[in-house]
Amino acid sequence: MTLPQRPFGQSGQILPRLGLGCMGMSDFYGPADRGLSIATIHAAQEAGVAMLDTGDFYGMGDNEMLLRAALEGGRRERAFIAVKFGAQRDPSGNWCGYDARPSAVKTALSYTLKRLGTDHIDLYMPARLDPAVPIEDTIGAIGEMVQAGYVRHIGVSELGAASLRRAAATHPIAALQIEYSLMSRGIEAEILSTCRALGIAVTAYGVLSRGLIGGSVPSGARDFRQHSPRFSPENLAANRALVAALAAIGAESGHSAAQLAIAWVLSRGDDIFPLIGARRPDRLAEAVAALNVVLSPESLARIAAAMPASAVQGARYPAHGMASLDSERAGE
Numbered sequence: 001m002t003l004p005q006r007p008f009g010q011s012g013q014i015l016p017r018l019g020l021g022c023m024g025m026s027d028f029y030g031p032a033d034r035g036l037s038i039a040t041i042h043a044a045q046e047a048g049v050a051m052l053d054t055g056d057f058y059g060m061g062d063n064e065m066l067l068r069a070a071l072e073g074g075r076r077e078r079a080f081i082a083v084k085f086g087a088q089r090d091p092s093g094n095w096c097g098y099d100a101r102p103s104a105v106k107t108a109l110s111y112t113l114k115r116l117g118t119d120h121i122d123l124y125m126p127a128r129l130d131p132a133v134p135i136e137d138t139i140g141a142i143g144e145m146v147q148a149g150y151v152r153h154i155g156v157s158e159l160g161a162a163s164l165r166r167a168a169a170t171h172p173i174a175a176l177q178i179e180y181s182l183m184s185r186g187i188e189a190e191i192l193s194t195c196r197a198l199g200i201a202v203t204a205y206g207v208l209s210r211g212l213i214g215g216s217v218p219s220g221a222r223d224f225r226q227h228s229p230r231f232s233p234e235n236l237a238a239n240r241a242l243v244a245a246l247a248a249i250g251a252e253s254g255h256s257a258a259q260l261a262i263a264w265v266l267s268r269g270d271d272i273f274p275l276i277g278a279r280r281p282d283r284l285a286e287a288v289a290a291l292n293v294v295l296s297p298e299s300l301a302r303i304a305a306a307m308p309a310s311a312v313q314g315a316r317y318p319a320h321g322m323a324s325l326d327s328e329r330a331g332e
């Protein structure tokens, strides 16, 4: 199957417009079924998806090992593997800072290559800006790994405009990974135009607002959504009303709210590659079908009016998570 493909920033790589986010298969969204997760990765590949997004801290290596198992038998060659690193967690899964020093970059990459059973990573990214390390040092170290052949392209995650410019001045940056959806439009103020000026693609996550737009419910204390302000009891009803308004528009043309949300992000520009966190083949198929949803200017206006970002209740992360986002710092 052929999906629409577009240049991935100025990396020289052409990629299908949709990527699969694998995080929820190991962490953050409650229990996941390993067999279904692997079936979802296979279904994505059969549908023509290349980008598989993971992080070394998703299940503390578990997500990379899951990907390795799913990609046995010649599937690795069809995959464009994107890995985030640098987030520090204790054995209980609690966050304990970031480490993006050059030595940490190289050590983390070594473990990742072993866990994935591969000789290179297609896109390697610090998960957050490490406030103790100049971004030039982190990007410079990944650049050495590009030179050595262990990394193909460098990405960044949740950086603000000023840090993006510093990173790109150090080494070509292929993509910025950042939350972007009908509910989270912060990048439109300055970050998106900075990416475009620098030739950096955007890999958008949270396109379904962590399942809020798909009707997911938190499944226990270890579920990120249990602590997400958007899912909190005081905010959930208002946010669900916005989803219902979106679903009503979708029903007119036989599409789900999730499909409209994906199609809306796709409509924002050819340089934006949504990463969908599907954990089941049927959800993946629904997301892939969104690539065929054609939205007229009138439909786009109705969708944006049904779910204005200003009406969304609650920040996209709890306070400690918001504090770690360079992208949320004003005045850059």
Ligand SMILES: NC(=O)c1ccc[n+]([C@@H]2O[C@H](COP(=O)([O-])OP(=O)(O)OC[C@H]3O[C@@H](n4cnc5c(N)ncnc54)[C@H](OP(=O)(O)O)[C@@H]3O)[C@@H](O)[C@H]2O)c1
Pocket (backbone or CB within 6 Å): 020, 021, 022, 023, 024, 029, 053, 054, 084, 127, 157, 158, 177, 178, 204, 205, 206, 207, 208, 209, 210, 211, 212, 213, 214, 215, 216, 217, 258, 275, 276, 277, 278, 279, 282, 283, 284, 286, 287
């Ligand atoms: N750079 C960063 O800081 C960062 C942060 C978060 C995520 N990410 C990456 O981005 C990827 C995507 O993010 P995400 O998983 O948070 O975003 P998402 O796609 O907004 O949400 C995923 C959730 O939506 C539900 N869902 C999936 N497909 C659906 C469909 N077709 N219809 C309805 N609901 C559907 C699922 O809920 P259920 O599981 O409840 O069924 C799933 O867990 C992650 O896997 C990860 O690789 C990066």
